[in-house]
Amino acid sequence: MTMENILSLPVKPPQPAQSQRWLGWLLRHREASLSAVLLVIVLGTSLVHPNFLSAQSIKDIILNVSIIALLTVGLTVVMLMRHIDLSIGSTLGLSAFLVGDLFSRFPHVPVAAAIAIGVLIGLLAGAVNGLLVTWGRVPSLVATLSTLYIFRGIDYAWVGGREINATVLPENFAVLGSGSFLGLPYMAMIAFGLLLLLAYYLKNFRGGREFYAIGSNHEGARLAGINVAYREFSGFLLCGAIAGLAGVLWLARFGSVNASSGNGIELQVVAAAVVGSVSIAGGSGSVLGAALGALLLAVIASALVILHVSGFWQLAIQGALILLAITGDTLLSRMLARQTVRRNNHV
Template sequence: MSEKSSKNKISLERIQQIREFSLIGFIIVLSIFVQFRNSNFLTMSNIDDLLTNTAILSILAVGMMMVIITRGIDLSIGATLALSGMVTSMTVSNYPSLHPLVALLIGIFIGLISGAIIGLLVAKFNILPIIATLGMMNVFRGITFLISGGKWVSAYQMSDSFKAISTGSILGINNLILIAIIIYLVFYYFINYTRTGRKIYAVGSSPESAKISGINVDRITWLVYSIMGGLAGLSGVLWVSKFASAQSNTASGYEMNVIAACVIGGVSIAGGEGKVTGLISGVLLYGILENALPMINVSPFWQNAIQGAVILIAVLVSALIKRRIGSSNKIRRED
């Protein structure tokens, strides 16, 4: 590694560390402020609700982070979630004795197929990610409507064992939270300590350089969209299990929440930058905002505006930190 690339790597790590500490500090200050306004905020029951409600968001954010790192975007995850949730819930409705693990595998498989199709369009046919995913979003929504006939699958049509996937707990910890923790541990190791994980960052940093160095950019691109699809499929099963309802418009627009959580967590839309540890902070802050604002009686009309402002501030702070460190490095080189 050259001295210049080594300095750039150190600078990037400094940016990420400063941003993560700033985000954690903001979360602490915000939590204290909300607690003063509503003493129920930091109770164990509310914290459990907060973590449970953000678990699905956090699972999807892991996949979206890898997609964005490779300079992509996936606007179809809400539709993929709805499709996998509908197919799985209809299967459970017809076969009540179906094992919950099989239901999860069905959802993941549907998501993998959906993600693999999108990855093929982006990697092999060079269709822009935003176009490919926007088109497939409508395709998946249409398929969901066709197979369901526009009807819902309601709670009474689902077995208790299926609904227990999300409502059950192990050692007092909700299953959703446990699944999210497992996903984060697996992908933390995958992204940081495997060769494929390093290739994902290399592709996002510079696709041309990655190709020159022998990395199969098309394969990596296909892989990240397939993983995103698999996680969306898993989330679809968890979603319909949690809410005991499957609809053709389930999670409509939810992809924007996921992208917002990634941006707040320090994932750069320009690609090549993002960490699982930072993502956790971003998801947690987004979850706190959704949980806390209603608790302190903020008008629903203002809640979206406040969330949007936080996203813009996160991006602005990141840009300012980059500029400051870039200026410092320039001065050192001149000296």
């Protein structure tokens, strides 16, 4: 065979190594590893205490995780853009008390109107955060840490030592927190429905994909024609609206609220998102993974209770899972990047 014939032969690109294919699959399907860990914990705990898988226990876990999962889904949108919203707990508390106060003053307010008011409160809070970040150019960590205390201060000023209890809530509103359909709680149905809608939007609509583009490369997204300020503002609006809705569900679930309702819940939400493989560097993650992270932490908390382990270990385990998630994400990304560079150099 002549040299010309040899040079004319098609060059077959090198196939990725087995380890590279495995790493690539793991990075793209991190929800599978979360599901596996969740299954191990559930089976292990049920072997020690069979009542862990009782119908009532499963219902309690679903109810406990619904609000956290809902907040985590909203926070995921913001984190995809390499931002953070620490004010969601204060927004939840403010929404819960204001809607409860509305019912105490006007008992015949339609439930749909009360839900709309709660969402509107969240929208206003999200608009404040969005304006501070997009127009004021304040880093989201600083902006939302400030509004965390501002919204909580407004809540304390409005409450003034009062407390809303379940006796002032209409029965058709309280059923949102305790009722179920075919054994599935209404709260879980609401959270799951929003999760599916948002997951579909992020995957199939241009606006959803723009959240990922901004988090991956802020300047590149701007040069590509994306209205970055508008998209960031809309992300904070969405996160705030979901927090306002979560406040309404919090009121329906627990019945009584005061100025400290939702205090510190933002830390649980951030932990759930990070454990659910939502990257703090932006541009990576999914609402399904975030919801699985919230479910994993809820199952661990319930397992610790049923195993009679001190509640202080829950915080330690959450911290360890955050470190493990961040470390694993960083190591896998670096390994895949090195292998990609080596393959490109070979080509």
